[in-house]
Amino acid sequence: MTPPELVDSHCHLDFADFDADLPEILARARAAGVRRMVSICTKPANEPKVRAIAEAHEGVFYAMGLHPMSVGECPPLSVDDLVASARHPKMVGIGETGLDYHYTPDSAEAQKQSLRLHIEAAQGTGLPLIIHARAADADMEAILAEGMARQPYSCVMHCFSSGARLAEAALEMGFYLSMSGIATFPKSGELREIFARAPLSRILVETDSPYLAPVPYRGRRNEPAYTAFTAKTGAQVFGVSEAEFAAATTANFDRLFTKAARAAKAA
Template sequence: MTSPDFQLVDAHCHLDFPDFAEERDAVIARAIEAGVTRMVTICTRLTNVDTVRAISDAHDPVFWAAGTHPMSAADEPLASVEDLLALAEHPKMVGIGETGLDYHYTADSKSVQQESLRIHIEAARRSGLPLIIHARDADDDMARILSEEHAAGAYQCMMHCFSSSAALGRAALDLGFYLSMSGIAAFPRSKELREIFASAPLDRILVETDSPYLAPPPHRGRRNEPAYTAHTAKVGAELFDLSLPDFAARTSANFDRLFAKAAAWSSLRSQA
């Protein structure tokens, strides 16, 4: 099999989910063969952190991040800043989250979601690691809290699987944050979302799968996996009138800038 002439980063996936349990090693190998040379696997419940960390420890291309997903905020013990900072001491733990607000199914827990979000922001601020945000049906509160907290002390942030309004996109970009493009941007009916990405600065764009969810065409409706990052990246390249290798290089540079800890690790490993 011919190796692709580009290298991509899947900035957000969930390799610990049961969907991958039977063939996790093969999934990671397929990603590398497809040009996805680095992946960030996300812990959504701190009770699962040992599993997520072990996956990263076992696979050199896999980094990890940890936090409490907003849909789980009412069911999990509230994380402390100190808890998150202790996890951040691991050399391959590269982000805080995913955290955020989700009022689509869990609006009844909005107050604890907001409290949890502010805790994660403080951990991102103190650790220097980027915050990883999940936002759904909560644009006004999300923009308000992100802005209030940024005014209180700067931090970095990735709006993961961005599919919210243009207004929230502008608010995030105005704060210096990054928008991450998932398979949703490749769906035929996502014209307005593609326009939001096309109007954003190229140096603030990342690419992800959010696998096992949201597989882009031609795999839509099936299990997603990191190898499919290239299908979304191809759509991104078209939006910015670039070749796929050029878009891959630009978004990889964006990842290295935001996830500097991962970039430093990769640089050390390449020199070893």
């Protein structure tokens, strides 16, 4: 039986965890129904490797940004840098960017400035913003809303595991919530309830691989094929079949990542 088509909307194929067996990883992903994936660049120095992987493999796209946890140690990206990167046909998103006060609270002010620059780049390019948020819900909501008031833009709250208020605010602004392997963990009942209150039309799935492997692979290296396990939990959360959940989240991906959708149709 052919598995339903899925999209891993957020993974890190350039990480050293995948250097030894990337072709096998991509083959397993396709066998599991994961036809497309977005590999996320988290530091400017990594962009050539991320881009090369996307160029070499059908169905692999990439996004460009400066991860909030790296803001304190990397030269800042400018709006012009991000806009220039967006000219590549396989560069389909801005980020990941955001705020992380759990691991890197000391760089909070620099993170806010970086986030605002990424929002401006998303507004200028029309590409979706990819947000990382941890222990910074109030500031995150305020800055996203500030940007939206200035000029509308699209956005996905990647690996969403924040509070209900930030989820509601994101949805009110027209953004998407992305479900990761965290949603499969036994103690994530409150998070599953947050997702269940959201419209299915605003949900994406992802791995964030090599991190956060879903049950039954929790604690191991994650990989794009495991999107299927998170999607299985997602189907249960929304009370639909796995095929319906896969179709809905794939359609949502195409609606948000329009550049990737156009490329897929042209292929």
